[in-house]
Amino acid sequence: MKKTALTLLTACLGGVIAVGAYKAFETKQDISIEEKQKVQFASLKEGQVSVGSAGDVDFTVAAAKVTPAVVHIKTTYSANSARSGASPFDDMFDDFFGGRGQRRQRQPQQASGSGVIVTADGYIITNNHVVEGADQIEVVLNDKRSFKGKVIGTDPNTDLALVKIDEKGLPFVPYGNSDNVRVGEWVLAVGNPFNLTSTVTAGIISAKARNIGILGNPDDPESSRPIEAFIQTDAAINPGNSGGALVNTRGELIGINAAIASQTGAYEGYGFAIPVNLAKKVVDDLLGYGTVQRGYLGVEFNENSSEFAKEKGLKTVNGVYVANVLPGGAAESAGIKTGDLITKIEGATITTGSDLQEKIGRHRPGDAINLTVLRGDNERNVKVVLRSSENKTSLVKKENVEALNALGATFSPLNEKQSKQLKINGGMQITSLKNGLLAQQGVEKGFVIIKVNGKSVTSESDLKYAIANSRNGMITIEGVYPEEPSSRYSYSFPAKQ
Known part of the structure; x- marks a missing residue:
């Protein structure tokens, strides 16, 4: 008793x-x-929290645990959707998730994808390309309940997005550790291909740290710094699986399904997922800061190989070769030099550039990391304090991000050619508009912002700081429309309405 x-x-x-x-x-x-x-x-x-009675090859427990937490995401796009131009996915993975290519028509269109519930109070991870530019987002649960989804934040550089629904007590998928994933390991892909809800397929891990060249904006390489280190799997992934779960046999999330390599638009044996260890950091940044706080090493690099090693006189084919050290960056401050080989990060062996980018991408500006560097015959450990793309160690404040979001627009920096045509020293062009402060003032898409509150702006960070530090609660924007390069426009309005 x-x-x-x-x-x-x-x-x-x-x-x-x-x-x-x-x-x-x-x-x-x-x-x-x-x-x-x-x-x-x-x-x-x-x-x-265990595997099935038959051991690691029994998928029943994992499937039963994960399926209720994978949702069907339905998106609606108006004729005036903020989404303009082709996605980088369109060329290589045309029609990857249902109806995507048809959205180029000038009428309301619908598309669908998948998402993974990761908290009981309704936070959902999906792909950026599933929700990008959507006017309406409907989230349908496995039990057929439907909710309106709200985008908390997106990161095109990793193709990730965080969505929230207003509900509690939801089933969710626990995080695994993508670093521990081994080639040949059994995995399950769970999603909603072809609008067939709650579909589970099985396969193995075929490769890790794959760079397949689908992220990034070729029209804006300066602001586009993609991270591609995909987990490759032969688990069947089809249109509609975007944003779904890749899990191990314990039902732990190890990746977010993102793309397929296919000549037909349907499954041909090659699927790719974003590693969960990268996804964890990105979504926590979106939740906590409203933007991704990405740390940079400040180097340009080349892949190492037997041919490259022979060309450069290197004594090993391991590591990533530092081709250039960017001035004012973290690597320069740490004493890393052109010609060095980066062989390890925090003791983990680095063999490819995509692996290097993914592991660096898990850190924020100001984070200190330990690199192992080979210079000639000498190997040494180097402590590096990462910096932002503006070579700062400070983080972007959430209020700065919120101030920028209140404008209701997305922006792209002018390239050198555009600046010369307009005879200005850079600026930020409005690439899309929704209901916000700018639209309320009659500002139109295409407008190039040159100054905010008298300060020149050439990057999104410049915009954030200038707007957040407005005096007397007012914002004054100066700029030009490309079709009227000789005319200057000025708009002044309260920072909050």
């Missing part, structure tokens, strides 16, 4: 602690999604 009473008391205490911890974290605004998951599972016994 005493033993039974003690067991009951222990169980009750565990429940109270778990609930108390959850409530404490619930009020904390900057809690990461991974911390939310850990709190939710605090009172579960280890045996409750």
Whole structure:
């Protein structure tokens, strides 16, 4: 009897602690999604998160656990959608998720994809290209309930997006560790291909750290810095699987399905997923800061190979070759030089440039990381403090991001050719408009912002800081329309309306 009473008391205490911890974290605004998951599972016994009775090749437990937490995302695009021009996915993966290419018609269009619930209170990870420019987002759960989805933030450089629905007590997929994924390991892909909801397919990991050249904007290479280090799998992925879950046999999320390599638009054996370790950092940035706080090493590099090593007189084919050290960057400050080979990051071996970018991309400006560098015959460990694209170690403040979002527009920096045509020293062009401060003032798409509150702007960071530091609560924007290069326009309006 005493033993039974003690067991009951222990169980009750565990429940109270778990609930108390959850409530404490619930009020904390900057809690990461991974911390939310850990709190939710605090009172579960280890045996409750297990594989099937047949071992690692039994997919029934993983499928049963994951399927309820993978959602169907339906998007609607108006004729005046902010989405303009072709996506980088269109050329290589035409019609990857249903109806995508048809959206070029000048009439409302619909498309669909998938998403993965990662918290009980409705946070969902999906692809940027699933929700990019959508006017309406409908999220349909596995039990057929439907909710309006809100985009918390997006990152085109990793093709990730964070969406929120207003609901609690939802099933979710726990994070795994994509670093521990091994080639040949069994995995499941869960999504909604061809509008067939809750479809599970099985395969193996075919390769890691694949760079397939589908991200980035060729028209704007200066502001586009894609990270491609995909997990490759032969689990069947088809149109509509975008944003779905790639999980291991324990039902842990190891990747977000993103693309297929196909000549027909349908599955041909090559699917690609974004590693969850990168996705975790990106979505936590979007949740906590409103933008991705990406750290940069400040180098240009080349892949190493037997031919390249022979050409450069290198004594190893390992590592990534530093082709150029950017002035004012983190690498220069740490003493890294052109010709060095970066062989490890935090003790993990680096063999490709995509692997290097993915591991660096998990860190923020100001983070210190340890690199192993080979210079000639000498190997040494170097501590590097990462910097932003503007060579700063400080983070972008959330209020700056919110101030920029209030404008209701997306922007692209002018390239050198455009600046010469307009006879200006750079600026930020409006590439799309939604209901916001700019649209309310009658500013039109294509307008080039040259100054904000008297300060020149040539990057999105310039815009954020200038707007956030407005005096007397007013914003004054000066600029030009490309079709009227000789005319200057000025708009002045309250920072909040």
